[in-house]
Amino acid sequence: MKILFVHQNFPGQFPHLAPALAQRGHEVLALTAESNNRPSPVKVVKYRNPEKVTLSSPLTRLYAESAERGMRAALAARTLRDRHGYVPDVIVGHSGWGETLFLKEVWPEAKLIVYAELMYQTTGLDTDFDPEFARDNLGSRISTTARAAHLIQSMVQADAGLSPTEFQAATFPPELRAKITVIHDGIDTDRLTPDPSATLEIPGGHTFRVGDEVLSFVNRSLEPYRGYHSFMRALPGVMAARPEAHVVIIGDEGQSYGAAPKDGISWKQRFLTEVQDRIDMSRLHFLGRVPYPTYVKLLHVARVHAYLTYPFVLSWSLMESLGAGALVVASDTGPVREMIRDGENGRLVDFFDIEGWSRVLTECLAEPERFAPLRGAARDGIRATYDLKRVCLPKLVDFVENAGR
Template sequence: MKVLFVHQNFPGQFLHLAPALAARGHDVRALTAETNRRPSPVPVLKYRWSGEPAAQGLGARYAQSAERGWRAARAAQQMRTEQGYVPDVVFGHPGWGETLFLREVWPEARHLVYAEWMYQGAGLDSGFDPEFARPALAGRVSTVARAAHLVQAMIGADAALSPTRFQADTFPAELRSKITLCHDGIDTARVHPDPAARYTLPDGSRTFRAGDEVLTYVSRSLEPYRGIHTFLRALPEVLAARPGAHVLIVGQEGQSYGPAPATGSWKDRFLAELDGRLDLSRVHFTGRVNYADFISILQLGRVHAYLTYPFVLSWSLLEAMAAGAMVVASDTGPLREVIEDGVTGRLVDFFDIPGWSRALIAALADPAAHAPLRAAARARVVADYDLNTVCLPRLIDFVESGPPR
């Protein structure tokens, strides 16, 4: 078959699926934004995109998404008219609008979308954290307005794929029948426990090894959506109770999902709040790290903290479990799907700072007692989320099954 992936930051969620389909003999290509500099495992065509168009008010998100969809559609038309390219399957991420008009170019293709998230006015991430919530009605209306292009994309698709049940259930009941559940997959042969794991700080001042008393935290960006405020506020008590413990915090200082702070970074804001209460000689901010170092950090940590609003589940959580980490996680919807409290990790109320301190202290103090949870966490990921034995075969079948529309 001819399979076209569409993603403004390709390969994105298709990192493993695209080359796997190519290896099976399919003609696999990708359509992505000209600003995307990530290496691609398959041939790509880039559509022109120099930035978001000017738009204001409640319709701004749809206007921006529609403009990007128009740019992608023009590039698709060029592929058809100049190259005679007509895919059997178009599989895109609808989050930025790229898939909105592709059926107008290729009506004969089977159109699939990656159903990552549907915005809702209440009950999910919007308004979850009262410390940073917008005024009730304005916040709900603004959030609902962001869903228009996603609803259109889902209605126009032949089928959709969602990585978790929690994320699939964010979509309206009328659309869920289109959704197949399958995670992107974790390479558990690569991500595994390693008693020889080690990591040296960027400035070379210290090397940590498996067995050291290390608490780890990972997020793409250090922001409230991933609970950096709760985590940092829990640390003074943790460090006081465990004088030999060190903390490794991985992530950049910008924001990926929620709003930016009024000034500076969220990290700076919360460190200023905790001024004088944190022993910063034992709290190490690594910034972004390469993948090998990221895995080493997960492998060597005695405890791994993961927090999130009711929002998309990070790959890093499942990678931590696959690495055999002792995970202490927020008791929010995404985590309840993958962690059983007291069996594969610990769940703590997102806002319970003393509870977080107690849970982290207990796990740091007695690693032997928590060894069964580590083993059970890895076993869960191997059984249900392994890339090569579980997820990739299902993903391949999702693309290959069914005739073109």
């Protein structure tokens, strides 16, 4: 079959699926933005970056930006069809940026699979979750509803949807949820095999080894959506109770989700300033964004790994930390409860319970042998259900191939 992937940051969610399909003899091509310079495992063609949208209203701007990007993707698709005779059997695209909106107008006969990552909702998800930052007003709810327009349109056009977790699939209304199959992207547990000889060297001369008292926290960006504020507020209690513990944090200064701070100070600095007079700063280490092998080393050496999230898209880092056999203390929120059972393969703590976070993190740091069975259960669970090569990738390949039959 001819299979086309569409993603502005390709390979995005498809770094394993696209080459696996190519290895099975399919003709695999990717359509991506001209500004995307990421290495690709398959041949790539690019569409022109969309024109900047100048609409002032936030209610219309996001849809206009999505439609503009969709138009650029469709124009590139038309060129592929008219100049090169290219007609895919299956299109696999992410709905988040509008790229799939008009592809059926170019290739009506192609089967369209949309990666259904999340549907915005005004209640029960991220929008109204955190009272410290929530805006419980009509304007906020209207804005959230408007943000869903292009996602709904993409799903209506799709022949099938693909979602990585049950929680994320359930954010879609029932009539659209019926189109969605849940298959996780997959975790490479072979690459994440626990390494008792692992060491992590960080700037400042510190070298950490397996068994050292290290507490890790990892996210793309240090921001409220991923619980950075709750984690930082728990540190004074943890570091006072565990005077030998070191805290190692990976993440960017900016934000990936939600609004930026209104005062111009980064979320990282705002919540660090809030607690820095009550912690030993010599034992707190910010690494920023690091290469993947450095991140894996941190998962290996950490005695405890903390993960928090709003009811939102689940981070790969949680799944990878479980797959690496880390002792994970995580927020008791919907997406996490799908993966962690408290006391069986990790620990769960209420997102806002700062004293609870300090207590549980301290217990886990103090008694690593007591919680060692949770590490094994965490890795076993990921290998059984979410392993990339043995479980998820075969399911994904079968799903795409069946769509084209």
